[in-house]
Amino acid sequence: MESFGFLLEGFATAATPVNLLLALLGVIIGTAVGVLPGIGPAMTVALLLPITYSLEPTGAMIMLAGIFYGGMYGGSTTSILLNTPGESSSVVTAIEGNMMAKGGRAAQALATAAIGSFVAGTIGTLLLAFTAPYVTRFAISLGAPEYFAVMLLAFIAVTAVLGSSRLRGVISLTMGLAIGLIGIDAVSGQARLTFGISQLGDGIDIVIVAVGIFAVGEALWVAAHLRRKAADVIKVGRPFMGKEDFKRSWKPWLRGTAYGFPFGAVPAGGAEIPTFLSYITEKRLTKHPEEFGKGAIEGVAGPEAANNASAAGTMVPMLSLGLPTNATAAVMLAALTSYGIQPGPLLLVRDGDLVWALIASLFIGNTLLVLLNLPLAPVWAKLLRTPRPYLYAGILFFASMGAYAVNGQPFDLILLLALGLLGFVMRRFGLPVLPLIVAVILGPRIELQGRRALQLSSGDWRGLFGSTNVTTGEFELSPIAITVYVIIVLILAWPLIFKAIRRILPAKAAAVVEAVSDEPALAVAEHHYVETSEAELSAVRPPSDKRPEIADSDLAGPEQE
Amino acid sequence: MSESVAAAGASVPAARPERPSRVPDFVLCAGLALAGLVVLVDALQLSNNRTGTDPLGPRPVPLLVGSLLIILAVFLAVSVARGHVGEQEAGEDVDLHHKSDLKTVLLLVGVFAANIVLIDILGWVISGGLLFYGCAIVLGSRHFIRDLVIAAALALGTFYGFAIGLGVALPAGILQGIL
Numbered sequence: 001m002e003s004f005g006f007l008l009e010g011f012a013t014a015a016t017p018v019n020l021l022l023a024l025l026g027v028i029i030g031t032a033v034g035v036l037p038g039i040g041p042a043m044t045v046a047l048l049l050p051i052t053y054s055l056e057p058t059g060a061m062i063m064l065a066g067i068f069y070g071g072m073y074g075g076s077t078t079s080i081l082l083n084t085p086g087e088s089s090s091v092v093t094a095i096e097g098n099m100m101a102k103g104g105r106a107a108q109a110l111a112t113a114a115i116g117s118f119v120a121g122t123i124g125t126l127l128l129a130f131t132a133p134y135v136t137r138f139a140i141s142l143g144a145p146e147y148f149a150v151m152l153l154a155f156i157a158v159t160a161v162l163g164s165s166r167l168r169g170v171i172s173l174t175m176g177l178a179i180g181l182i183g184i185d186a187v188s189g190q191a192r193l194t195f196g197i198s199q200l201g202d203g204i205d206i207v208i209v210a211v212g213i214f215a216v217g218e219a220l221w222v223a224a225h226l227r228r229k230a231a232d233v234i235k236v237g238r239p240f241m242g243k244e245d246f247k248r249s250w251k252p253w254l255r256g257t258a259y260g261f262p263f264g265a266v267p268a269g270g271a272e273i274p275t276f277l278s279y280i281t282e283k284r285l286t287k288h289p290e291e292f293g294k295g296a297i298e299g300v301a302g303p304e305a306a307n308n309a310s311a312a313g314t315m316v317p318m319l320s321l322g323l324p325t326n327a328t329a330a331v332m333l334a335a336l337t338s339y340g341i342q343p344g345p346l347l348l349v350r351d352g353d354l355v356w357a358l359i360a361s362l363f364i365g366n367t368l369l370v371l372l373n374l375p376l377a378p379v380w381a382k383l384l385r386t387p388r389p390y391l392y393a394g395i396l397f398f399a400s401m402g403a404y405a406v407n408g409q410p411f412d413l414i415l416l417l418a419l420g421l422l423g424f425v426m427r428r429f430g431l432p433v434l435p436l437i438v439a440v441i442l443g444p445r446i447e448l449q450g451r452r453a454l455q456l457s458s459g460d461w462r463g464l465f466g467s468t469n470v471t472t473g474e475f476e477l478s479p480i481a482i483t484v485y486v487i488i489v490l491i492l493a494w495p496l497i498f499k500a501i502r503r504i505l506p507a508k509a510a511a512v513v514e515a516v517s518d519e520p521a522l523a524v525a526e527h528h529y530v531e532t533s534e535a536e537l538s539a540v541r542p543p544s545d546k547r548p549e550i551a552d553s554d555l556a557g558p559e560q561e
Numbered sequence: 562m563s564e565s566v567a568a569a570g571a572s573v574p575a576a577r578p579e580r581p582s583r584v585p586d587f588v589l590c591a592g593l594a595l596a597g598l599v600v601l602v603d604a605l606q607l608s609n610n611r612t613g614t615d616p617l618g619p620r621p622v623p624l625l626v627g628s629l630l631i632i633l634a635v636f637l638a639v640s641v642a643r644g645h646v647g648e649q650e651a652g653e654d655v656d657l658h659h660k661s662d663l664k665t666v667l668l669l670v671g672v673f674a675a676n677i678v679l680i681d682i683l684g685w686v687i688s689g690g691l692l693f694y695g696c697a698i699v700l701g702s703r704h705f706i707r708d709l710v711i712a713a714a715l716a717l718g719t720f721y722g723f724a725i726g727l728g729v730a731l732p733a734g735i736l737q738g739i740l
Contacts, residue, residue, distance in 0.1 A: 168637075192603060
């Protein structure tokens, strides 16, 4: 229960008038920017980072917490009112949410999303507060070999588990590793890939990588394909929910939270899987199956809660291990580093005050958000009509300002442009951007840990799998490192294992596994629910390339009238 | 995603775009291999002084990354040759039914580059304002006066708000002393 005392101290830090004002400002700006189409939570945080530069770290983190939750909320507003969401985690919310909005129930859809986010965010942050110290204690016990293995797992997870093409994920990861190499090697002091340019000596600032790949890359990509006619925005009044809506929403909120948090908290997490699982679950349990596909409130309440709880869960590996498992966490880590704070297992020990203030301000931000957004939703809806030339010109404008502000030198703008063009190319060829960002952050650290492990073993390669026991002087394998390596092998071998299951199991069971593993999207769209166990469900991966099918068969009808 | 984009955006019936050419994908493979080569050559120029405190030295990791890039380029080329072309990213404002409008992209890059050259000379207010103005027009805005007013307001607003208000490092340039 030590967490409770620390949390109270965190509230004492965060609840000063100045810090409350910063949180409020963060929530408002975060929502306003996050609601703009094409700007997801990660880009919102990246673009708004420079605002926080001159604040002291605690104030900056408090404001960032507000921006983070604001950006998340803004994103779900966009997907409900506009369909076709900016981030993959909002895909599922958009399915039923947009149908509800089209059916004249936009107010209820926004309300269940807002209140569901609040419930999930509050429970998720509580869980974060109580698990982070334990995970940190575990993290501190990790030595170089174990830490090396855990970071390797994070690499494999973001490339192999998410996204539709493993090959493209690995390519993106390797490009990130190459970018991470740039700069003076911390151990030997030799310059790598700097080409004699002195500004590259410190490496490329991660903020510039994030803003370049997310913001500039996105703006250039959209510019090349700008829709001639803007998408239709649905008009909305003040969000509200009736008694009946509440009755139908509260259980999905809780179930969504239960799916979301654990998936966010493990290094192989992400919000895609839990939001999708929540959707299937609500569809199975609902008393109104006929409404699914036409705008069922459970289909918004569950996935939206799962999305927010997963975001809170992501904070666990981020704050206790320094591992980013989604784009937003990657940018938040970048922010931490830019305040001169070293992320990693010692963060909670060294900068405990700051972390607890951050956790407390997550609660505060979450509460401010639900209080603000219920009345302000119509204002946000107006922002969706921002003329597109201004929107993307504005993104380039603020991206340039932010990148220049990092070091105050035009050279960073050259890097920003180069990275933006790289982001453009990656979008053109379907290369996922997240593995690249994660590799830029973790690449230098994994190399350092690997070299440290080998240093401890005096160059013996077995040093990556364990260490020499100090008392007996004998080499011992590390159970943690070995376990992590086994998990890595399982993830990598999953396609083969899956094939084997299909061959061994009787035809009927195999069909079930196939329906779930291969084409979950179709299973949803065609309204035939397949009886599955939780274990099989956990194998579900909503492949991004199947998304058109969901959208098509579920949405095509009413839209083309 | 192409179909759903069509469904959401306009009422035209979804039509599959023509089968795309594979040449750009092969160019990407070549680019990856070249990047791998650059990493390898750079790594070989390092002096690999392995010491007791650093038994691995600075060289092996870049050698690994460089080789990996080249190997992956080959894998990708094989995959593309088999017909697996990358899926272009969709989005709220993205219409994939037309070819990439590279002219717009090049013009944007030009405006962006102008800002890089001018920012320290003219200062953020003028240079950033021109950046916004130029981008808006390139992106199809035709309200020349309104655009200029918005650009000026944004540039002045950010300068006063961030540089003077919050202490963010933005240059005043030739307007030093006036602002």
